[in-house]
Amino acid sequence: MSDGKGKFVSLKTRFKERLTSARCKQQILDRRIEEAHAMAMMCLRTQNVHPDAVKEALKLTDRYVSTLNDCVQVLGGSQVEITATFPDGKVIINRLLQ
Secondary structure (H helix, E strand, O other): OHHHHHHHHHHHHHHHHHHHHHHHHHHHHHHHHHHHHHHHHHHHHHOOOOHHHHHHHHHHHHHHHHHHHHHHHHOOOOOOOEEEEEOOEEEEEOOOOO
């Protein structure tokens, strides 16, 4: 009986390690997206593009993507996915205006 309990504890430990690793990777990718957003905003400021104009454009784009997603679902697809690819992994972007 103790052997079964030991296996359970081992599996539980491995699961926690994997979960921690996955969370760390996600945090790193989220941080990269935030940094990219900040860099984009700095570039816009240097080019005299108002951030509110970009925000409105992203809102409009989100609506287009949402409409496209609805069309894909009507045609039998599951959903539209936008993915950002980094050297460390991929991040699915749910909304462009994040």
